[in-house]
Amino acid sequence: MNNSSQKVLDHSLAELKKWQDSFGTWEEDTVLNIPYKTIEKTFSRLAQRLQCNFPFHHPIYAGQMLKPPHPLTWAAYAMAMSINPNNHALDGGPPSSEMEKEAVAELAHFFGYGDKFLGHLTASGTIANLEALWIARESHPDKKIAFSQNSHYTHERMCSVLRVEGVKVPVLDSGTFDLKAINPNEIGTVVVTLGTTGLGEVEPLDQVLPWAKEHGIRIHIDAAYGGFFRTLKDTELIDGTSWNLMEQADSIVVDPHKHGLQPYGCGCVLFKDPAVGKFYKHDSPYTYFTSEDLHLGEISLECSRAGAAAVALWATLKMLPLKEDVGFGPILKKCLGAASNVYELTDTSQKLKAYKKPDLDILGYFPSQQKTTSEISKKSKAIFEKGMKDRSYYLSLYRIPIETFSRLHPEYKADSEDVTILRSVFMKPEHDSFTEELFNRIEQNC
Structure with a gap:
């Protein structure tokens, strides 16, 4: 949360506190008291454990459908x-x-x-x-x-x-x-x-x-x-x-x-x-x-x-109105732009190929230098795991029945029941300006 958002939240909570106090003074029961050392120890441990999450907030995360709420949205949630x-x-x-x-x-x-x-x-x-x-x-x-x-x-x-x-x-x-x-x-x-x-x-x-x-x-x-x-x-x-x-x-x-x-x-x-x-x-x-x-x-x-x-x-x-040119529209345009950018990058890539043109902001793609479907699956999993290991990107995987995959890409020998490819969900508007960097990082591990 930026400074202006924090300022708005603090002011609004203070206004809400005035309303709460308008019903008369009262004191919280002492049975709810927790020693400060216990609080400090618990929240310190909590902060450490939460850092074990994937970086959902950052554009290097293009894995599952996890979109950070707007800071002012969770400020409103916190108030309520x-x-x-x-x-x-x-x-x-x-x-x-x-x-x-x-x-x-x-x-x-x-x-x-x-x-x-x-x-x-x-x-x-x-x-x-x-x-x-x-x-x-x-x-x-x-x-x-x-x-x-x-x-x-x-x-x-x-x-x-x-x-x-x-x-x-x-x-x-x-x-x-x-x-x-x-x-x-x-x-x-x-x-x-x-x-x-x-x-x-x-x-x-x-x-x-x-x-x-x-x-x-x-x-x-x-x-x-x-x-x-x-x-x-x-x-x-x-x-x-x-x-x-x-x-x-x-x-x-x-x-x-x-x-x-x-x-x-x-x-x-x-x-x-x-x-x-x-x-x-x-x-x-x-x-x-x-x-x-x-x-x-x-x-x-x-x-x-x-x-x-x-x-x-x-x-x-x-x-944020539900309109094309203000509010949600400009945000979603950036998400679509990110998927389109990566799709176009696969057109000239010697290492990655798009599975199909995206309708929205989700793109499936796979390593193109392999000859068989089993090799594509193996290499896709390796690329997926390498990014998480070196913390350079976070993707997801998508499994496709062999008949479906082969109809679109018959040039690869079908030697497995299904094919595992890479999948990216570009839900953050920040992805739009980060896609080339993200794509280069993925290519380096192909």
């Missing part, structure tokens, strides 16, 4: 946590509950939903998708749920939790769904992922929507990773076809703790038709008394939820 509101019922946190409703409404409008919708924050994208698939099951209790072979594993796992059959849809070389491979009469909901967590692929919503409408099938969009890229839907930086159709989906999930600059955990689920609230209907003998207004716990599978997450998201959206 000094009160520790619970957004289950309004009496657990009236202001933070209202902030959640406002932030969720802003997300709903951003994705094209009107003023009538149902939605709330969740602890994660996994829980958000669970709720969306639960509504899918309740809406069509005798139908299956379909999702592509590239979708996040959470869909298959949550189908198991919900005891509903999940169907994997094959993806063709063109990136379209092989809809002929499934029986539409058996499907109640189909999941379309806008930004897969593997390689950031944007699935063909424009292909699936008319097919789904023809057969009376619901559409759920998993935009947990890619959702915020909708800010760029009208630019030449991305293909806006699918992004411009999002409002036609029955439900949408997005993860603000990915590209939304939020701390973990902050997911969000949205339903276009508020009538699905009937499936949440329940009662509680000791909550929901302070207001006749809707309590968030009445439309959520979760009970207690951190009000601080809502406060942080609300504050972030006030400071």
